[in-house]
Amino acid sequence: MRKKIVPITDLDLKNQLILKFSTAIELSDFHQITTNQYSHNSALSMVNDWNDFIAFCISKRVAALPTSSTALRLYIERQTQSKRYSTIKRNVISISVVHRFLGFSDPSRHQQVQLLMRSLRLSKESRPHSATALTHDHINQLEATWNIEQPKALRDVAIIRTMFECALKRGQLCALTVGDVKNNGQDTMSYSVTIGNEVYLLSESTSTIIHRWFELSGVVDGPVFRSVDRHGNIGIEPLDVSSVYRVFRLASQALGLQIHLSGQSPRAGAAKELSAQGKSLKEIQQFGRWLSPAMPAHYIGNQHIADNARLTFKSMKPWLT
Template sequence: MKKIEPISDPISIKQSLSTFKQGDIDLERWKLLTMGQYSHNSLLSFQNDWQTFLAYCKEVNVSPLPAAVTAVRRFIEHSAKTRKASSIKRYVITISLLHRVHSLPDPTRHREVRFTLNRLYSEKADDAAQANAFHLSHLNALQRQLGNSDRLKDIRDLLIWTLCFEGMLKRSELAALSFHSAIKEQEVYLLVVDDQRIELSPEASELIDRWLLVSGIIDGPLLRRINKHQQLGDAPMDHSSIYRVFRRAATELGMDGTLTFSGQSPRVGASVDLSESGKSIKEIQQQGRWKSPAMPAQYVGNKQAKDEAMDKFKRKIDKD
């Protein structure tokens, strides 16, 4: 938050408090209060968010300025029923700003309010839209559809989908793969990711051989951009190009508009498939290289395991 000097004159504080308690503050007044440090859109947000808080305080008959800690906490809980976490975060920023500028104790800094916010953000994160799972069935369908293609882009994209699923790769891990990350031992390849060796299937190994043959890559990034003329570039894939590859997967499967695949989708789908095959959360965590079992547990819908992992993680942070 930007540094705004509090009003120092007692008479000015009293007049300003009276004005802001009434509401309907024009943008010029907000600009003056914030010393011209915020954009027009930010001032509009302050104005709208403060009106929302004022309306709540009027409804429950409590003071908005200064606001009690309990009033702010209940306002947050009330707003959480219908508002996104980002909106509530803005409300809290606005309430905090007005208290600090008027030299009043900031109720949003109280541990009771912070605890409520942390709990809310955790709950809202659970409710956030998760990437659609990219399952083995999706990969198999794409292999049947594009497996015989000689097009450079088809071979590359099929390799990307396969490596991401079998290796449970993050986008950053995929982009960081080099020619030397794929080590051939006998008939199959081992993929080296963060010092971990992932044994690939014969199908994935065959795709790597085909890709290296048609691309001519002998050094540098393993996966690279391809322009509209089917010319291979020197630069590695970035996050936006990886996103487009997975968006293409949904299109090729005839699910465009129904499913939204992203670079995270194979990790979600592989976690679910492994769980359904009998793998434990711990085994999935190790295979996906997660530091905590919380995320794979969330992916497979094991909320209890996720909550236990999060509690353990928080206790570790507290000790540190």
């Protein structure tokens, strides 16, 4: 929600705050000028942004309040050496917010700053970072490393296998209920997972893991995957996406990976696996339920198609939106 910025008009208070904001500030100082409109986490990030800008201005011996467009451009150029576009954008917005609340003109609106930010947006966002692809080798190593006789390890392997074979997002995994996971087996172990209108037949190995999870957890209805405490007790509520993130973080640590697995790793791995099997991009897109061919093309290394597909959806919006 857009915040209502009303500049401070009390001259005595304004002068006091200018002095205060010319050095490093505390969280309470930021809440004071913004009249507590920002959440704790947002305010804390913006305080850190402002303090970083103050340190830069002091090092360059330039004024922070009001700052010049030249100083802001120099600061942005320094940030580009180590920061992503999204972080730099937040930095600049924080500087803009402080200036506007204190009644100064917004330096980020200067034409040269706008052009620089648009240029950064195109250069830094033109191509997404590729997630580390999950592979069968990763899964086999995890099963050899973790004790899947324990509830948490068994659950985590079941999560990773299911996400990989169904190209699931974290939210879709968390939303799975017992009704979505069907045992089709008669003489052999065979489970399938329904996502929307799509049905995914799990491999025999994954079906066995899922079956063992159901038996061990005693889950017969409601969410399939739930919390497991350190004593092996199974919770009632479904997992949230943060819990799934931690599953992949622990998996990365167990595998000793320098570039960690993430919630996108199963989808990236599924795309690569299907491509290796000779599936077409259209078939891969349908399997992973992607609305656009951009990401599956990116995952399988067809960057030309990925870039063209993104251009179809990308609109040239002002950077500060």
